[in-house]
Amino acid sequence: MKIVSFKDPTMVKAPDSQFETAVKDGKGKMKGFAGTLSDAQIKEVVSYIRTLQK
Numbered sequence: 001m002k003i004v005s006f007k008d009p010t011m012v013k014a015p016d017s018q019f020e021t022a023v024k025d026g027k028g029k030m031k032g033f034a035g036t037l038s039d040a041q042i043k044e045v046v047s048y049i050r051t052l053q054k
């Protein structure tokens with residue numbers, strides 16, 4: 001399994017909606033966080049991931 005860095009250009013260009021869906025519903029080996037995190041919290045997490053890409 002290949003894990004792509006958040007700093008990879010494809011991830012920098014990916015829309016927020018892609019990360020929101022991955023966090024909410026899961027992706028690959030990662031389980032979804034729907035029910036654990038609210039939609040608002042998921043958006044906050046995506047904002048945090050954006051700060052890691054700088």
Ligand code: HEM
Binds near residue numbers: 002019023027049
């Ligand atoms: C709240 C905590 C977490 C957040 C915010 C988060 C966020 C993300 C995001 C945004 C991606 C990228 C999806 C994409 O390619 O568009 C991702 C991928 C991934 N995450 Fe997480 N993650 C979290 C927790 C975890 C945990 C606990 C695990 C370990 C079981 C995990 C394992 C993975 C793996 C393996 C991928 C790559 C999936 C693939 O491309 O097949 N994540 N995560």
